[in-house]
Amino acid sequence: MIIACLLGAALLAHELLYLARDGGEYLRRCFVPTLGLRLRSRTHAVLHLAFMAACVWMTVQPSSPLAHLAVFSLLLLVIASYSLRVSNHLVLALFMLAVILLADCAALFGVPRAESQAVQAVGVQWLVILTYLLAFTHKLNRGFLSLDGYAGALAAFVCWDRDVRDPRLVDRIKSCSIVSTLVCELAVPVLLIAPQTRGVGMLVGIAFHFGLALVGIVNFSAVMYAGLAAFLPWAAHSDWPALPLDATAAVAGVAAVALVWLVTPHRANWNLPYRHRGPAWVIQTVFGLLTAWFLLAVAQTFADPGAADHQVPAGLWSPLALVLGLFAVNGLMPYLGVKTEFSMAMFSNLHCAKWNHLVFPARWRLWDGARYLTVERIKGLPSSDELDGDQAAELAWTVLSQPGAFEIRPYFFFEALHRVCVAVRRPVTVVASVRFDGREFIVWANPKSTPESMRPAGFPRWRRLNLFPSVLPASVDAPHSEQGSVLSADRDRQLF
Template sequence: MDDEPQIDIAALRRDRPLEVALWGPQSLVGRIVTWVFVFASACHLWLADAWQLEWLFANVVYLVGLALLCWRKAAVGWLLSAVGLAIPLFFHRDQLTQSLILLLFASTAGFSLIFDALRQTAPATTDSGTSGRQDPADMRLALGEWTFLSVFRGVTVVTYLLAVLHKINREFLDPQYSCAVYGLDELFTYWNLPLDVLPMPMMQLAPWLVLLAEGGIALFYLLGRRHVAWTLMAAFHIPLTLTMAPAFVFVMLVGHAAFLRLEDVSRLRAVLARHWPILGMTAALLTTASLLAHNNLPEWTMIPREWLLWGLLLTLSVAFPLWKKETWRPDRAPHPKPPRRTRLWPVVAVVGFFALNGLTPYLGVQYQHAGAMVSNLRIDRGCWNSLVFPESVRLTEDYIRVEETYFAEPGHIVEYEQIVLEQLWSPPQFRQMRRNWCRDEVRPFYLRGTFRGREFVIEDLCAGEPLPFADAGVFGVEIFGDYLRFQKNLERECPQTCIH
């Protein structure tokens, strides 16, 4: 507000830098990104994957971190959030790429604010307040804030580029198996519509439309057309949220919000102040129409989430209409300036790590956490399908193949035997299999198969003996036994319809 007392941030940074770091971002954009992270984290924690007793301690730590972020204890809040994300990722078989993205966001923001305070290298900046006016002092960010906002932007662009790269494979481009067609079918099933109402050319084009959408979001950011990227992002993620990825869009919104500038905030505020009743009602009507077509109540949090996404799409369309030429022109708005003593290496290091991590499937090192979700990508022997990288680049093949198995005696539980024989496995899945299936009446649980080209025999998995995969780690040592590097529920046969 205009009469809000102004804080002398320059004096505080000089006299009490650690206290300022605890307060967190001083720019309006930085504060918005923090709040979006809190909301995205709540959506992430609401996923069924997180409703496990073994995740309880990590979730409590995560929630404490989010509470501190709300209480403006930002540096500590970011770091506790990072700890809460890291524990399930490394110790509890968290399979989601979005978990790694949130972990990079939280750890980068926390360490950036701490280092900024300890080094006292950030030049003075003045809080822009909450009026939405473009305060010139807000155009030069503190070093820590500039660093983590730059990382957020970089990781966001790389995520969409990786998604496109991984989808350039035979099965994704084949409508018979493509995750794009699978997703379209899921959407029409959600709305109780027959898929055959679409013309066949639409089915053939579905994979290419997905590639154009994801690639377009990244490309428009790189070309400085963030307004176009935002609208395309909102339109692309609505059907994805309703069908296969209920929290992913909100995680990505953290990175999208990092592209905001003060003039964007002012424009969005003006649109909402003038049109919020009609925007809210239209979003409600669209959500209602979707629910009526679904003819069933979804999980209750999906209703406000869908309403928010329709509202976001409508607001962006009014604020930055695609039918106006200025929306498509190169961005000439004043850009937040980096601090005078900019250090690019933290940004390059984090974004570069994420990009290189996204290439690890082609080395055979991992599949999960690499941006390859719903991509149809296969990296296993005999099913390699990438059209970008040849199979010769793969350094290792770490899937476990079971050739013979039985519970108690051959044929005792035929259904489970077929599951074990028909799927590809990894050591963390063997440990989970032991926890889920082992009972006295099914022992011995016998397994014979191959791993890394060598044969193994487990006389009784339920005996609790060490698994014969001690060298299953990336560097020959399995440090985190429950870090899930490879896809679950993957059949040995190929090609295979989209696995999600």
Template sequence: MQTGWLGAMRRPMERPDPAGRASDGLTAFAVMWAIALIFSVVSHYDNLILGNGIRIAVLEYAVLASSIALILNPRRLGLLLLLAVAMALQYGFRLPVASNNQTIAFFMNAAIVTVIGVAWMQHRGSAGVRDEIYERLRIVARFLLAIMYFYGIFHKINVDFLDPEASCAVALYKPLTQTFGLADNIVGRYGSIASTFVVETITLVCLFWRRFFWVGLIVGLVFHYIIPISAYSWYMDFSSLVFALYTLSVPREVSAAFQGRAARVLRRVPFNSAARVAIVAFALLFVAAMVLATQLRGRAGDLVITDMMAWHSSWIVMWAVVGGAAMVFLTWAAVDALPYRPQPGPRIPWWVYLFPATLFVTCLSPYLGLKTESSIAMFSNLHTEGGTTNHLVLSRSLYVAEYQRHVATIEASSNPGMQDNADRHLGIVRFDLERWMQLHPRDWVTFTMDGVRYDRATAAAFPMSERNLLERKLLVFKPVDVARPKRCTH
């Protein structure tokens, strides 16, 4: 019996029963999750070449190996569990992590480990264990998407995101329209701002208005497919994460149809299994993309294309093909399921909701004086440091802690990285300044904080606070843009 990638689809194509659809939905998610984590790992090119130590590199390669194994054997829950454990461990060892998509992925991986672990302990060997796991993980995926879109809207309700000269929406719009001479078009700029709110609102509402799930799905897929192609930032990991969560959160009939159609197309290639076709195609596409990107080095006029840019460009090509195929097949499956009439699902234990609920609370942290990174405030123009904010709803400081209260404006440093902050007129909060000094005891930095100038301050001369392990691991802050309007930064 064929048990590899979507092997069940070799049987005659009768309409699967609900249990089969649930099983197929989990299989489809496993493949998409493996692809998403590959994009996530390769986004940190330095980790793969031992830039952050052998322990992190080993875990990164373990994630890559587990991802490939899962693509080859997507029905193996043990491989999905192994992949989730490996990715969660590397996230934990790298804390504090300034990445929104990796933070969302951590909560999903934590849910995968817990849900599979509980199901195995309670029902090991039971025929319905996959269905139970699938239904519980679907809830987590849907709510993680909802939280992402909610804060994607809420954090952007600020003065500077609405400014066409400063908005991050315009920063993304410009490279997409430069070729057509529309980058400076004021209507297009305001349109990009408005469309960001419209797209994210539609996708959020349709996650719960299940009859019209397909509207939000199609809008969301197109939006998240396009933004990595702008090359404004490394969006492939974020968009592939969203695609994977959509695969799990859509109706089970859609996941099953997505799985089946993708498998049938891949099986037309004369290899032993659809999974092997996918792996070989993935490898060949990557090699071709790397060759293309490398050949472009030094051939872009005054632009110097670095190794990192070549790496980035090659993965954009990968995303254009893999993401495009996933978008087409998911859209096809969704439209084919219409008209959709939602059916009540099984009762979900309360503890399953703790994963998205925890993420929701942590994303309030910028307004509370806590971390400003990993709070889904990416490319939002939001600032909350120094006791002031540009937010139009929470227009007053709600600090419950003082981590953001004191901001150091960097003027000069012996360290090239810190000097870069000075050159870009960026500041950092005192907490991060102290952490930086502890990590660079031989370097000095000149800065002004609370009206006092510190000349060539070092770790030995600057008074520092004692920080506990939780503070050091969980708190991470963006560089502070002291200019107004606030420029678009990550």
């Protein structure tokens, strides 16, 4: 019950945070959908509203199998239609829901409730352990270990937010952020595996994810909190634990909220402007209170360290192993050359096109699916002022208007051309010269063209799947991170 409740709240927080950041555009936008499920604006908005309602249902009634099924089904549609880059934690949440549904099915077929709930707890535990191990493995590359990689860039942003200007001090903070991330992502799963060190592992995990939440990564941290809850002794119980509401609880709550308000970047609007900053602060504050509750809950586990052992019936190990195996295969896809997106490569700077892993050599990969085109020349693009506030069209225009600056996936390129052409209120004809696989192609586009009809003769067909980053900077010296590399025309806002 605790896992499902926290997971429903985490998914709801994900939706509300993006709604607070992008406003109604988040509900309406379906641009370069992850699994090719292209929806009209109204249908897309209805889907997300229904998904949020289902998340509320699962949070309020976490033991309802129908709520679990509703959230799982709607989340699958949300992922399939998610614009550009689906968040890794949504895929993790999907697998967690699959484990919860497996437990529901076991109960439906007469398995005692205690044993079916044990399936849920153990399955989620191993999903969390695999997530940490995969994330750690993916980060063993030159991009992440560079001071300009994701961890370094995030540390530099925090330094900028707090007016830390000394270059040497900034570099030290960058180095600490890189090392601490690797240490935590390896230490947490190792500690969680052994029952004797499980409490310490949960404390390290809470500290790690609370730190990430303080710099704005609340949605991912909230999903991981739901996963870490599976290691609590009462994770398989139907009732919430009765924690003492005494002075210790009050101090923990006040301290967590104070940290949220003192440490969370206050100048974050410079990079990612929020349409509704107030609700985002409320969610951050609630996450701080949840952290305080979690710390108190973990403190109780030290008094009863052996209570978290769950026995899974022998007949349920096979379907559970299948779910865990699929999750592991998804996470190992980068080493096969199939994809890097939604493979738990969180903030890793791992790219298949320019393989930079320090342990797994490029020659071991079976495929090389990361194929990009470059725009050499383009004529007929409308001005950015004609895009009528369409954020997806603004992103598309920004990428297309800089020939040679980016490497672009064919799926994104043709969808972007289409989006720009239909965003303006006058007829336009855009002609682009692109290079792909060593050949030059001429692409014609107008408002009546579809992405598929723009394909020139001889250009290979593409799959409508976001398996690799849609856009990469062409220069090897250009900064790139999980959060994106495309700035607005005035360079004041990050678009992707």
